[in-house]
Amino acid sequence: MKNEALARWRNGARSPGAWINLPDVHTAENQARMGFDWLCFDLQHGLLTEADLLHLLPAVTGTQATPIVRVLSNDAGQIGRALDLGAQGVIVPMVNSPEEAEAASRACRYPPDGLRSCGPMRGAMLEGFGYLADANEQIACIAMIETQAGLDQVEAIAATEGVDGLFIGPMDLCYGLGLAPGSFGEPAFVDAVARIRKACEVAGCAAGMFGYDASMAAAALDDGFQFASIGSDISFFREGAMLALSKAGGEDQPTKVDGPRY
Numbered sequence: 421m422k423n424e425a426l427a428r429w430r431n432g433a434r435s436p437g438a439w440i441n442l443p444d445v446h447t448a449e450n451q452a453r454m455g456f457d458w459l460c461f462d463l464q465h466g467l468l469t470e471a472d473l474l475h476l477l478p479a480v481t482g483t484q485a486t487p488i489v490r491v492l493s494n495d496a497g498q499i500g501r502a503l504d505l506g507a508q509g510v511i512v513p514m515v516n517s518p519e520e521a522e523a524a525s526r527a528c529r530y531p532p533d534g535l536r537s538c539g540p541m542r543g544a545m546l547e548g549f550g551y552l553a554d555a556n557e558q559i560a561c562i563a564m565i566e567t568q569a570g571l572d573q574v575e576a577i578a579a580t581e582g583v584d585g586l587f588i589g590p591m592d593l594c595y596g597l598g599l600a601p602g603s604f605g606e607p608a609f610v611d612a613v614a615r616i617r618k619a620c621e622v623a624g625c626a627a628g629m630f631g632y633d634a635s636m637a638a639a640a641l642d643d644g645f646q647f648a649s650i651g652s653d654i655s656f657f658r659e660g661a662m663l664a665l666s667k668a669g670g671e672d673q674p675t676k677v678d679g680p681r682y
Contacts, residue, residue, distance in 0.1 A: 421547060423508045423558040425458040425486035429585060429626035429646040436637060437488075439630070439652035441466035445475045447653050452480035460488045460649065463502070464513055470501065477506035477542070488560065494520055496527035496535065503528065506542035509560030511587055516569040518576040525582030528561040533582065560584045562628065565616050566592035574616055578623035585626035585647070586616055604636075617644055 428435045437458035438451055443466075451459055461468060461476055468476065473489065480487050489502040490511040499510050512524040526534035533556050543551035561582055565574055566589035578586055590609075591601045597608050604610075613629075620627035626646040631637030633655070637648035651659075 421508070421543070421551070421558065423486055423560060424484065425488075425647070426509065426558065426560045426584060428457060429560075432646060434641045435647040436641070436650050437485075437647060438656075439466075439649050440476065441468065442653050443468035443472035443476070444653075445479045448476045449479040451653060452483040452485040456485050458486040458488055458509075458647065460490055460511060461507075462490045463492050463498075464490050466490075470498075470505075473502065473505045473507075481506070481546070486560075488562070494524050494527075496523070499524065499527040500536050503536070503559060504539055504541050504543075508558065509562060509584070511562045511564060513564045513589070514566060514570070514592075515563035515577060516567055517573050518580045521563045521577045521580040521583050524563060525561045525580060528559045529556040529582060562587050562626075564589050564592075567596040568598075569596075571596070571612050571615065574619045575622070578616075578619040578625055583623075583625055585628050586620050587628040587630065588613060588616055589630055590632070 425435055435457040437460060438456045440448055440451065440459050440461045459480060461473060463470060477487050486508050487506060488509040488511060489507040490513065491498045491502055494512050494515060502510055510528060515521050515524060527536060528534060530536045530538060530552065540551050540555065543555065562585040563577055563583055564587045565571060565577065570577065577583065590604060593612060594601050594603050594609060597612060599606050599609060617627045627644065628647040629637065629640040629645050631640060631648045631650055634650045637650040640648045
């Protein structure tokens with residue numbers, strides 16, 4: 421199955437996506453039909469588990485949204501399992517070296533390009549064994565840069581064979597740089613983002629950003645990033661509810677969402 425989001429990234433097109441944190445099949449089904457290029461199901465920090473993917477990933481099959489999974493860690497078993505369940509890409513957190521990036525890439529691919537074990541249950545159900553013919557080209561391997569160590573080697577990580585994109589986790593990158601969380605305007609953070617984007621440009625891989633809202637995502641896309649999340653299922657619910665309350669409840673109702681946007 422062609423990875424439409426990956427094709428857009430490779431062509432340099434703007435690619436907005438959304439984060440899925442809730443283990444609710446109807447929410448995933450709804451978000452997949454809203455027009456997003458991709459949806460990321462978050463096993464690392466979301467309120468869902470691997471077992472939930474059995475229901476969530478089929479809910480987006482046949483839509484324009486490419487299903488991606490952020491795995492718990494850079495573990496070949498976890499990566500292979502997410503792909504066998506139907507993900508067309510993985511976001512791998514805390515990648516700090518080209519060696520770690522290579523391990524993630526090889527976990528995404530069948531031999532001779534990698535070490536992924538053959539057992540694509542959903543891929544074979546949907547496409548037969550033809551899935552194996554081009555799976556290595558259609559799976560997106562995305563490495564997160566969110567530590568000082570990762571930033572120090574970002575050029576080598578971006579140039580690692582089989583890495584299709586780098587993805588910035590802004591809060592963890594702040595922590596990694598010794599900044600307070602949310603210090604997105606600090607020169608050290610701005611310079612780090614520019615360095616990551618440049619590394620992607622030179623290496624020919626896609627640059628991605630976790631956007632805490634649509635404005636942050638739009639700024640990243642305007643700045644040369646190929647893909648960014650414009651929000652999450654939780655943030656959409658919160659903002660929509662607050663807006664409705666504001667319209668219906670009068671001046672004493674809040675007009676904005678306070679707190680983090682997850």
